[in-house]
Amino acid sequence: MSLSLEALGWSPFFAQAAQAFVEAAAPGDRPRLEVGRVVGVERAAYGVWTAAGPAGAVLAGTLRQGRADEPSAPVIGDWLVLERLPGEPTLRIVQVLPRRTTFARAVKGGAAEQVIAVNVDLVFIVTAPDEDFDLERLGRYVAAVQASGARPAVLLNKADLAEDRAPYLEQLRSLAPDLPVHEVAAAQQRGLEALRPYFREGVTVALIGSSGVGKSTLTNRLLGREVAATGEVRAGDHQGRHTTTARSLYPVPGGGLLIDNPGLRDIAVWDAGAAGAGWEEIEALATECRFRKCTHTTEPGCAVRRAVERGQITAAFLKGYQQAQGRAPRPARKR
Numbered sequence: 001m002s003l004s005l006e007a008l009g010w011s012p013f014f015a016q017a018a019q020a021f022v023e024a025a026a027p028g029d030r031p032r033l034e035v036g037r038v039v040g041v042e043r044a045a046y047g048v049w050t051a052a053g054p055a056g057a058v059l060a061g062t063l064r065q066g067r068a069d070e071p072s073a074p075v076i077g078d079w080l081v082l083e084r085l086p087g088e089p090t091l092r093i094v095q096v097l098p099r100r101t102t103f104a105r106a107v108k109g110g111a112a113e114q115v116i117a118v119n120v121d122l123v124f125i126v127t128a129p130d131e132d133f134d135l136e137r138l139g140r141y142v143a144a145v146q147a148s149g150a151r152p153a154v155l156l157n158k159a160d161l162a163e164d165r166a167p168y169l170e171q172l173r174s175l176a177p178d179l180p181v182h183e184v185a186a187a188q189q190r191g192l193e194a195l196r197p198y199f200r201e202g203v204t205v206a207l208i209g210s211s212g213v214g215k216s217t218l219t220n221r222l223l224g225r226e227v228a229a230t231g232e233v234r235a236g237d238h239q240g241r242h243t244t245t246a247r248s249l250y251p252v253p254g255g256g257l258l259i260d261n262p263g264l265r266d267i268a269v270w271d272a273g274a275a276g277a278g279w280e281e282i283e284a285l286a287t288e289c290r291f292r293k294c295t296h297t298t299e300p301g302c303a304v305r306r307a308v309e310r311g312q313i314t315a316a317f318l319k320g321y322q323q324a325q326g327r328a329p330r331p332a333r334k335r
Ligand SMILES: Nc1nc2c(ncn2[C@@H]2O[C@H](COP(=O)(O)OP(=O)(O)OP(=O)(O)O)[C@@H](O)[C@H]2O)c(=O)[nH]1
Pocket: 157, 158, 159, 160, 161, 184, 185, 186, 187, 188, 209, 210, 211, 212, 213, 214, 215, 216, 217, 218, 229, 230, 231, 232, 265, 327
């Protein structure tokens, strides 16, 4: 399968930057250069998509040294200049192109931030008419999306759970002027046609929202195939493994692209830790708990709950951590 660069989100904004880079390259190098987009990341290995189709890529030595004027290491959604060496299947990333939008989270204790996803045009903030519905938190999501440069829209999923949705919809519309709000029921395949117009050619869409709100179900319905592990699938995984693959940017049938990325999914958690703490902080505290497998709920001698009592971390932050841990163990978070 191959897609045009435009279908992948390529635009004059990136073309201009790429052209400047290619013109500055040695004439002998130019024929080996092409552009591609990051569709998956696994440690230092990148999955990219170029006009020629999918390929693997690694950072060129010059980029690994990390010059101060460079953007951060490539992340999901980035556009790259790549070098294709004769006879080598793996491309070399020689330049990260400027980003149109950037989702980042603060890293504890400093000016640094961790970039999570870039070049996202539209973010569907997903909630449901159940205990997930928290207008204040949703307001923070709207603000976070706007700060990234992307456009927000809200999806009230699990519409089947509430007979009268009007009060929910009304409250959601009050979050921002002209905020689009749609009610859907992903599991029942209801209301999804109304989302089609958002998926125009080259538009990159991401889903955020708390665990269990239906992001994976929505992703699978929008893509028309099972790519994202839903709650049920994970529950059946005996090893309790998190079943996401490295790939996390998918073309949507009919146009547009969808990002399903664990980092973005965790927005609930990094939002709760808005004071600047990361999960590392809880994990470090947990080494002081009396029991090695402490769940930080009712066990005696729990250092994490003690930290909450002292106001070192917030109760909401601990709750976000526990929710995520309880549903599925995530891959190691140390970067
Ligand atoms: N009643 C109802 N349940 C739904 C709907 N959409 C999804 N669900 C259920 O909600 C549960 C969680 O759905 P997921 O898609 O795994 O939720 P998620 O947001 O991806 O969760 P994480 O992967 O933990 O971030 C599953 O049991 C789904 O079947 C819906 O429209 N109505």
